[in-house]
Amino acid sequence: MSTAELILNRKEKRKKVIIFLLDHTIEIMLITLVVLLSVSVHGFMTWSNWMNILRANSMKGVIAFGMTMVIVAGMIDLSVGSQVALSGVIIARACRDLVAGGMGVTQACIIGIIIAVAFAIVIGIVHGFFSHATKMQPFIVTLVTLGVLYGVGGIISGGFPIANQYPGWFNVLGGGRINIPGWIVRIFGVNKIDGIPYPAIVLILAYLLINYVMTYTTIGRSIYATGGNPESARLSGINVQRTKIFCFIMVQLLAVIAGIMTSGQVLAGSYSFGRGWETDVISSVVIGGAIMTGGIGTVKGTLLGVIFMGVISNGMTLLNFDIYTQYVVRGLIMFLAVLLSTYRARVKA
Amino acid sequence: MTESILRAEKIVKDYPGTRALDGVSISLESGKVNALVGKNGSGKSTLVKIFSGAIKPTSGNIYLNDRLLQFNSTPDALKEGIVTVYQEMSLVPALTVAENIFLNRMPMKRGRINWQKAYEDAAVLLKKMHVNINPREVLSRLSMWQMQVVEITKALSFNPKMIMLDEPTSALAQNEVQSLFEAIRALRDEGVGIIYITHKLQELAQIADTVTVIRDGTIVGKVNMAEVRQKDIIDMIFGGFEVKNRPANIKVSDEIIMQVNGLTRDGWYKDVSFSLRKGEILGIAGMLGSGRTELLRGIFGADPVDAGSVTIDGKTITHANPIKMKKFGLGLTPEDRKLSGLILIHSILDNLNYASMDRSADGLLEDKKKRMLFAEKQIHDLDIKTTSMYNSVNSLSGGNQQKVVVGNWLNTNPKIMLYDEPSRGIDIAAKQQIFEIMWTRAAKGISTIFVSTELEELLEVCHKILVIRQGKIVKEVNPERITINELYEICMKGE
Numbered sequence: 001m002s003t004a005e006l007i008l009n010r011k012e013k014r015k016k017v018i019i020f021l022l023d024h025t026i027e028i029m030l031i032t033l034v035v036l037l038s039v040s041v042h043g044f045m046t047w048s049n050w051m052n053i054l055r056a057n058s059m060k061g062v063i064a065f066g067m068t069m070v071i072v073a074g075m076i077d078l079s080v081g082s083q084v085a086l087s088g089v090i091i092a093r094a095c096r097d098l099v100a101g102g103m104g105v106t107q108a109c110i111i112g113i114i115i116a117v118a119f120a121i122v123i124g125i126v127h128g129f130f131s132h133a134t135k136m137q138p139f140i141v142t143l144v145t146l147g148v149l150y151g152v153g154g155i156i157s158g159g160f161p162i163a164n165q166y167p168g169w170f171n172v173l174g175g176g177r178i179n180i181p182g183w184i185v186r187i188f189g190v191n192k193i194d195g196i197p198y199p200a201i202v203l204i205l206a207y208l209l210i211n212y213v214m215t216y217t218t219i220g221r222s223i224y225a226t227g228g229n230p231e232s233a234r235l236s237g238i239n240v241q242r243t244k245i246f247c248f249i250m251v252q253l254l255a256v257i258a259g260i261m262t263s264g265q266v267l268a269g270s271y272s273f274g275r276g277w278e279t280d281v282i283s284s285v286v287i288g289g290a291i292m293t294g295g296i297g298t299v300k301g302t303l304l305g306v307i308f309m310g311v312i313s314n315g316m317t318l319l320n321f322d323i324y325t326q327y328v329v330r331g332l333i334m335f336l337a338v339l340l341s342t343y344r345a346r347v348k349a
Numbered sequence: 350m351t352e353s354i355l356r357a358e359k360i361v362k363d364y365p366g367t368r369a370l371d372g373v374s375i376s377l378e379s380g381k382v383n384a385l386v387g388k389n390g391s392g393k394s395t396l397v398k399i400f401s402g403a404i405k406p407t408s409g410n411i412y413l414n415d416r417l418l419q420f421n422s423t424p425d426a427l428k429e430g431i432v433t434v435y436q437e438m439s440l441v442p443a444l445t446v447a448e449n450i451f452l453n454r455m456p457m458k459r460g461r462i463n464w465q466k467a468y469e470d471a472a473v474l475l476k477k478m479h480v481n482i483n484p485r486e487v488l489s490r491l492s493m494w495q496m497q498v499v500e501i502t503k504a505l506s507f508n509p510k511m512i513m514l515d516e517p518t519s520a521l522a523q524n525e526v527q528s529l530f531e532a533i534r535a536l537r538d539e540g541v542g543i544i545y546i547t548h549k550l551q552e553l554a555q556i557a558d559t560v561t562v563i564r565d566g567t568i569v570g571k572v573n574m575a576e577v578r579q580k581d582i583i584d585m586i587f588g589g590f591e592v593k594n595r596p597a598n599i600k601v602s603d604e605i606i607m608q609v610n611g612l613t614r615d616g617w618y619k620d621v622s623f624s625l626r627k628g629e630i631l632g633i634a635g636m637l638g639s640g641r642t643e644l645l646r647g648i649f650g651a652d653p654v655d656a657g658s659v660t661i662d663g664k665t666i667t668h669a670n671p672i673k674m675k676k677f678g679l680g681l682t683p684e685d686r687k688l689s690g691l692i693l694i695h696s697i698l699d700n701l702n703y704a705s706m707d708r709s710a711d712g713l714l715e716d717k718k719k720r721m722l723f724a725e726k727q728i729h730d731l732d733i734k735t736t737s738m739y740n741s742v743n744s745l746s747g748g749n750q751q752k753v754v755v756g757n758w759l760n761t762n763p764k765i766m767l768y769d770e771p772s773r774g775i776d777i778a779a780k781q782q783i784f785e786i787m788w789t790r791a792a793k794g795i796s797t798i799f800v801s802t803e804l805e806e807l808l809e810v811c812h813k814i815l816v817i818r819q820g821k822i823v824k825e826v827n828p829e830r831i832t833i834n835e836l837y838e839i840c841m842k843g844e
Contacts, residue, residue, distance in 0.1 A: 218710045225703050228692035235651055235689055236703040236757065237675035295694050 015347070022344035025337065026288055026304045030311065037315045044318060047193040051177075051200060057310035058199035059084070059258040060277055061303070064284045065210040066251030068302045071285050072214070073247045074227035074294025075131060075138035080281060082149035083123065083255035084274030087116040088263030089153045091170075092162035105167040113260070120252035123149070127252075128245030146278070153271035161270035166263070173198055173257075174264030199261055203306075206254060211299040223247060227294025283330070284309050287337040291345075353379045353414050353510045353542060355400070355431070360409035362395050362566075369395040370406070371566040377559075379510060379542030382533065384557035384574070386547060388586055389803065392566040393546060397513055400544070401433040402426035413510065430510035434500050434517065442489035447471035449488055450503045474502050479535035480528075494525035498532045511542040518552065519637055530556050549636065550579055550586075551841050562586055579841075583834045587805075601629045601812055606796050607765055609648060610665075612657035617643040618820035621657070625765065630787055630797040632811030632828070634804055636840055640820035641800045642684050645769050648798070649681040650674045661765070675704065680758030682751070684769040690754040691742050698724045698738040700753050705760035727756030731786060748779025755786060765796045772806060784810050804836050816840055 021028065038045035063080050070077050094112025099105050123145060131138040177195035185193055214220035222243045225233040234240050255274075263269045288305030290297025312333060316326045355377045362370040370392045377383040387393045398404045400411065402420030411418050413429055420426050423433075440449045447467045448455070456466040471484035480498050488496060497517050504512050514533070518526045533556060537543055545557060553560055553574055560577070562569040562585040569585045607625040612618065618640035625631055635641040647654045650669030658667045661677045671681070683689040691700055701724040702709055709719040724738045731752040735745060742753055751771055758766060768787070772780040787797050787810055801807050807814050808828045816824040816839050824839055 216715055217713045218706050218715060219713060221699070221703075221706055221715060224695065224699070225692055228695050229689075231689040232692050233703065235649075235671055235681060235683055236706075237671045237761075238703065238706070239672055295692065 019344075019347060022340060022347060025340045025344070026301055026308060029333075029337070030304055030308045033308070033311055033315070037311065037318075041315060041318045044315065049314065049318075051195075051197055053307070053310040053314045054200035054203060055197040056314070057306050058197075058203040059261050060280050060284065061203045061306040061310075062206045062254050062258050062261075063251065063277065064281045064288075064302050064306050065206050065299055066247075066254035067281050067285050068288070068290055068297055068299050069210065069214065069223055069247040070138075070251050071282070071290045071292060072227045072294060072297045073223045073244055074230065075244065075247065076142065076282070076292070077127065077248060077251050078139065078142040078278045079123070079127075079145040079149055080251060080255040080258075081274035081277035082146050082153065083120060083252055084259040084262055084277060085269075085271050086149045086153040086156070087120065087256040087259030088269035088273055089157045089162065089271055090116045090119065090269075091260065092165045092263065092269030093156050095165040095167070096162060099165070105165075106169075109167050109170060113256075116256050116259070117253065120256045121249050124249030124252040125245055127248040128241065131248075132241045132244050150271060150275075157269060157271050159271070161268045161272075163268035165269075166267055170260075171264040171267055173202060174261040174266075175199075202257065202261065206257070207299060207303050210250070210254075211303075214299050219243070219246060224295060227296075229295070280309065283334050286341075287334060289341060291341065352540075353430075354412075355511050355542060355544075356412045356415075357396070357399070358410050358412065360396070360399060360406045360411070362392075362399065362404070363407045369566055370399075373409070373563070373566070373568055375561055375568055375571070377511070377542060377544055377561075380537060380540050381558040382537050382543045382545050382556050384545045384547060384553050384560045385563065386550065386553070386560060386582065386586060387563035388548070391563050391586075393563045394515075395566075396563065397433065397515060397544070397546060400426065400431060400511075400513060402431075427507055430508065431513070432504040432507050432509040432511070433513040433515065434504050435515050438496060438500055440488055440496060440500060440503075442487075444488060445484065446475075446482055446486050446488060446491070446499055447484040449499055450474065450484075450506050452503070454506075470506075471502070474505050477505065477535065477539055478502055478532040480532050492525060494521050494529045497521065497529055501532065501536065505536065505541070509541060511544060512536070513544040513546065515546045516548070517545075518547070518549065526552070549841075550582055550837075553582065554579065564588055580834070580838070583837055587833050587837070602627045602794075606661065608660040610658050610660060612644070612647055612659070613655050614643060614647050614652065615655050616820075618647065618817070621817075621820075621822055623815060623822060623825075625796050625798065627796055628791050628794045629813065630791050630799055630811045632807035632814040633798060633800045633817055634807050634814050634836060634840055635800075635817035637802065639817045639840075641817050642769055644817065644820075645681065645767050645798065645800050646683075648674075649679055649767055651681065651683075675761060678762075678764030679767065680704065680761055680763040680765070681767040682754045682758060682769060682771055684773070686747075686750055686754050690757075691750060693743045694741060696739050697728070697733070697735055697742055697745070697753055700742050701727050701738075701756050701760060704757045705762075708761065723760045727753075727759060730759075731756050732782060746775075746779075748775035748782070751775055751779065751783060752786075755783065759786075759790070763795060765798070766790065767798045767800075769800045770802065771799070772801065772803060780806075804833050804840070808833060808836065818842070 043049060067077065091109060091112035094115060095105060095108045098108035098111060127138065127141055127145065130136050130141045177197040179195045180193060214223065222238050225238055226240050226243045230240050262273050284305035285297065285302050286292065287308060288297065288301030290301065309330065312330060313326060316329060357373055357375045360370050360373040373396060385393050399406050402423045402425045418429055441452065450471050451467055456463045456470065468484045475482050475484065478498055478501065482491065482495055482498065488499065491499065501512065518529060521529060533543060557574045559571060560574055560582060561571040562582065564586060604627040605624045606627045609621060609623050612621045621644055633641050643652065646652045648659055650671055650673060658665050659669060666673065666677065687693060698720065702720050705723060709716055709723050727733065728735065728738060733749050733752045733756065735749065742750055745753065771783050787799065791797055799807065799810060811828050814826045814828055815822050816826065818840065826836065
């Protein structure tokens with residue numbers, strides 16, 4: 001090999017290394033952060049702290065998986081936070097009114113859930129229809145429903161939280177946990193590990209489901225195609241409208257699940273829940289590597305993005321950072337993540 | 350304004366593998382409309398780019414009034430008074446006419462924009478063009494020809510000696526063209542030199558004073574328009590072209606596979622009817638704006654139609670859309686592969702599987718192995734040059750990208766393929782490969798409709814050619830019994 005070839009070879013290799021690093025930005029950032037925190041912060045690398053992180057971020061995380069579908073399809077849904085509140089309120093109101101009418105609380109609650117789910121599906125269809133058929137931008141369509149759903153939640157609840165109407169089992173998704181059998185606990189040592197919170201399990205199940213849809217099905221492929229270039233997708237005979245509606249319905253349904261978890265945790269439905277969640281949800285998706293113009297992004301990336309955001313908040317809380325500093329730090333990290341992903345796009349092109 | 354002469358001497362421009370210009374010498378005078386004509390790839394756009402400073406010649410010089418010019422960039426050419434008005438508009442639709450003309454150079458007074466002066470100056474320039482356009486009007490409210498005039502006025506504001514107009518009428522309707530011509534004549538009478546690049550020969554008689562024909566990188570000749578007939582110019586453009594590479598044993602069955610019945614889209618094409626036989630390659634010849642692309646998209650259901658239907662295998666389809674037509678065995682490679690044929694950021698593997706998604710999947714579940722087989726088959730059959738099927742299609746050359754678009758559809762096992770300008774922007778070798786693909790698939794019984802601006806391609810590839818003019822099929826010709834010059838005349842007639 002000549003010297004020139006050697007230099008070229010070395011350059012090639014270096015580019016490959018850089019691309020590898022850029023492709024795994026979120027993994028590298030997360031591992032670095034975890035190592036730093038476990039060395040420097042007492043009580044970070046414990047079972048209960050990790051379960052805390054998962055539980056605290058599970059509601060937004062569940063929505064983030066749906067948001068990944070929406071963003072990969074080249075759209076956005078700003079209304080998810082309002083849907084979180086609204087579904088909790090609908091179920092609480094159904095429980096209160098139907099029980100007052102003489103129905104059993106469990107039946108009333110199930111009817112409430114069915115109403116909330118049906119409403120979420122309708123909202124998803126409305127989003128999909130108006131952003132496709134009338135060419136309104138999803139940003140605007142969902143900005144409208146962000147406000148409207150919040151208002152409807154306020155109307156249904158009469159402006160106050162509806163507390164203590166749910167049946168006893170309702171807080172399972174939000175607050176319960178599975179205990180780990182004693183013999184496993186003894187292997188790791190008593191007090192080292194304990195139960196797994198249900199919210200963490202919901203998070204993992206939602207991840208597995210959405211990741212499966214996005215990775216192994218033709219629906220997932222259609223979502224990537226729709227976001228990558230809607231016109232090419234349409235001319236390839238892909239049903240772009242149906243794909244868009246599907247994404248909007250999924251994110252709304254996941255918001256209902258998050259709503260059940262949230263209201264279950266505090267045993268009350270309030271129109272003020274989920275306020276502003278859309279920004280955190282979108283942040284996790286973007287940090288996970290999705291791009292806002294669509295066509296690129298993975299559910300796995302989003303999961304890492306959710307955990308990353310959770311670990312940052314948790315670490316800063318353990319280090320006694322005040323809440324305002326936390327906002328600044330999180331903002332800067334998101335900036336860094338997006339900067340790296342635009343750099344990645346340039347290196348590859 | 351004084352006389353000026355722009356002169357090129359022995360210009361040579363080499364690109365890797367090809368010589369775009371081979372010793373071009375030409376002289377163009379002010380106060381005249383100098384037309385520059387030649388078919389695609391003849392080198393006329395290369396010459397224009399050299400005049401505008403966008404590229405440097407490999408050797409040779411250009412002179413303005415016998416003074417040697419050396420351009421390193423387009424602003425250099427601008428300083429010398431050579432302005433180019435490109436085909437793609439460079440205007441901002443939301444701004445006023447005056448703002449567009451003086452974009453980035455608005456007259457200032459004490460650090461603020463002097464709006465009064467801007468409007469007045471714009472009005473003066475517009476008056477030179479003999480047009481009645483209000484400088485305060487927002488650009489998006491103007492008609493296409495008026496926008497084109499604003500574009501030229503913007504060029505005029507640089508006080509040019511030479512203005513190069515690159516296909517200025519390509520986006521205009523017939524009646525608008527006349528209005529634009531009047532403005533161009535007014536400009537000529539102001540003493541500005543005009544270089545008019547066009548492929549629409551019927552325009553020459555109306556607007557050109559001199560015509561320079563360029564072919565295969567050399568100047569064939571420069572003539573005064575008053576002294577020649579259109580037929581002479583056509584002969585100069587095409588020279589002695591011969592149809593070659595045509596396979597001898599191409600036979601078509603009598604079985605009709607698709608019938609188009611009175612298809613109409615108001616304003617684009619009207620009452621189009623024809624039939625397509627099994628294994629036939631049917632060409633559609635027509636100039637830009639004749640409705641050929643729109644017709645093809647209408648058949649495929651990519652755009653809605655106002656009347657008519659398509660019958661495939663005895664079934665009549667009225668409200669067509671791509672999803673439905675795919676089920677009937679149709680495939681379309683669109684005119685602009687980057688904007689509507691491919692998903693550039695995705696891999697070759699993905700792009701070869703989008704149309705055939707349902708075929709390579711098991712119900713809703715994707716079959717990874719089958720997807721890879723589908724991709725490998727097309728990469729091999731169509732000779733797509735790539736190191737890996739996981740590379741993005743962005744990394745491919747134009748010809749290979751086009752093959753991916755074709756492969757995407759061949760994977761659906763189509764009965765009828767519609768090709769819209771498949772050879773646009775790809776090199777000759779790739780072009781031949783695409784034709785090869787059409788022939789071999791035709792031999793296997795796939796019918797083809799092939800739309801192209803390049804008439805020699807149609808003559809080379811097709812069994813039968815339909816000529817479309819102003820949205821109507823005007824003639825059906827046999828490519829073996831017609832010369833390119835005759836075909837060209839049929840396409841142009843009556844315009």
